[in-house]
Amino acid sequence: xxxxxxxxxxxxxxxxxxxxxxxxxxxxxxxYFPWYKQELGKRPQxxxxxxSNVGEKKDQRIAVTLNKTAKHFSLHITETQPEDSAxxxxxxxxxxxxxxxFGAGTILRVKS
Amino acid sequence: xxxxxxxxxxxxxxxxQSMTLLCAQDMNHEYMSWYRQxxxxxxxxxxxSVGAGITDQGEVPNGYNVSRSTTEDFPLRLLxxxxxxxxxxxxxxxxxxxxxxxxxxxxxxxxxxxxx
Numbered sequence: 611x612x613x614x615x616x617x618x619x620x621x622x623x624x625x626x627x628x629x630x631x632x633x634x635x636x637x638x639x640x641x642y643f644p645w646y647k648q649e650l651g652k653r654p655q656x657x658x659x660x661x662s663n664v665g666e667k668k669d670q671r672i673a674v675t676l677n678k679t680a681k682h683f684s685l686h687i688t689e690t691q692p693e694d695s696a697x698x699x700x701x702x703x704x705x706x707x708x709x710x711x712f713g714a715g716t717i718l719r720v721k722s
Numbered sequence: 723x724x725x726x727x728x729x730x731x732x733x734x735x736x737x738x739q740s741m742t743l744l745c746a747q748d749m750n751h752e753y754m755s756w757y758r759q760x761x762x763x764x765x766x767x768x769x770x771s772v773g774a775g776i777t778d779q780g781e782v783p784n785g786y787n788v789s790r791s792t793t794e795d796f797p798l799r800l801l802x803x804x805x806x807x808x809x810x811x812x813x814x815x816x817x818x819x820x821x822x823x824x825x826x827x828x829x830x831x832x833x834x835x836x837x838x
Contacts, residue, residue, distance in 0.1 A: 611781070619762065642824040653812065653829035654765070661823045699764055708753050708772070708816060708825055709780070712765040 612637040614702050616713025623690050625722045633700035633713050634682040640702040643676060643683050644710070648697045657698075658685070690720045724748055728813050728830035735803040735837045743798040743833050745813030753816040753825065754796040755780070756788065758809040759832075765812065771796055803837045810834050 613636040623629050635643075644659035660667045660674045660683065667674050671690075676683040687694055697717050701710040729744045747754065755770035757780075767780030771790040785807060787799040796815075800807060811833045816825040 616764070644824060644826075646827075653831055654827075655829070656826045659819065659824050659826075701765075703825075709755075709767065709770060710765075710827060711767070711781070712757075714762055714764040 612640055612702055612704065612711040614700060614711050614713040616700050616716055618716060619714065620717045620719070622719045622721060625690060625692060625720050627690055629687045629690050629694070629718055629720075631685045631698055631700070631716045631718070632682060633684070633702075634680075635702040635711075636681070637702070637704060638681065639704045642703045642705075643674070644701050644703075645672075645674060645685050646699045646701065646712075648699065648715075650696070654699060687718075690718075692720050692722050694718060695720045726813055726815055726828050726830040728811075728833050730833060731831065732834050733836070735800070735835065737803060737805060737837060739803050741800050741803065743800075743811055743813070743835075745796045745798065745830055746794050747796075747815040747828070748794065749815060749817065749828065750793060751815035751817050751828075752793065754790070755814050755816070755827070756786070756796070756798045757812045757814065758782065758807075759812060760809050768798065768811075800835075803835075805837045808835060808837045 641662040646654040648654040673686045700713040726747045756768040757765040769788040771777045813830040814827040
């Protein structure tokens with residue numbers, strides 16, 4: 611089955627700096643890659659996603675890139691703000707988002 | 723529109739006890755799933771359902787049962803609780819994204835379960 615690895619497990623950045631979180635997946639049939647953000651004590655929420663026929667997608671300060679050949683994808687957050695502090699999960703799916711397999715998560719701390 | 727509602731929010735069980743975690747959604751989503759969240763291990767899929775009357779196993783199904791008699795409800799049953807089942811449990815229902823090329827999962831608020 612699918613296996614998703616996520617790095618780093620924790621990431622501390624200064625406010626205003628960029629943050630990058632990387633994920634690799636094992637199943638070449640995976641075609642949908644969402645990212646979820648979970649604030650402390652809250653439920654995970656979708657922040658951005660990308661399909662396998664797209665190399666990059668942006669939404670304001672966040673962007674996701676996908677290298678299908680290498681089977682890895684990354685989340686980029688620019689101009690980080692304290693409210694970006696949270697746990698971020700990457701995920702992969704072969705069923706257009708159903709049956710998601712999640713990475714272990716990255717704790718992002720933005721220091722002001 | 724309440725979204726995905728899980729009950730209870732907290733529970734302490736003794737080893738060997740059984741219990742049912744309830745999950746209800748009012749968004750008419752076909753796909754529902756249960757995850758457990760443990761430190762350093764992310765969200766692991768326990769069971770999922772693609773519609774009423776249809777369920778299937780995820781990554782970590784042992785010790786758990788599910789049923790889907792209606793579109794709205796997807797309860798998770800612990801048959802004989804073990805300390806290894808201490809975790810935070812999330813129920814989710816999914817709908818296609820706007821471009822219909824993926825699915826957005828909507829999570830409940832979670833159930834924190836401790837088995838002693």
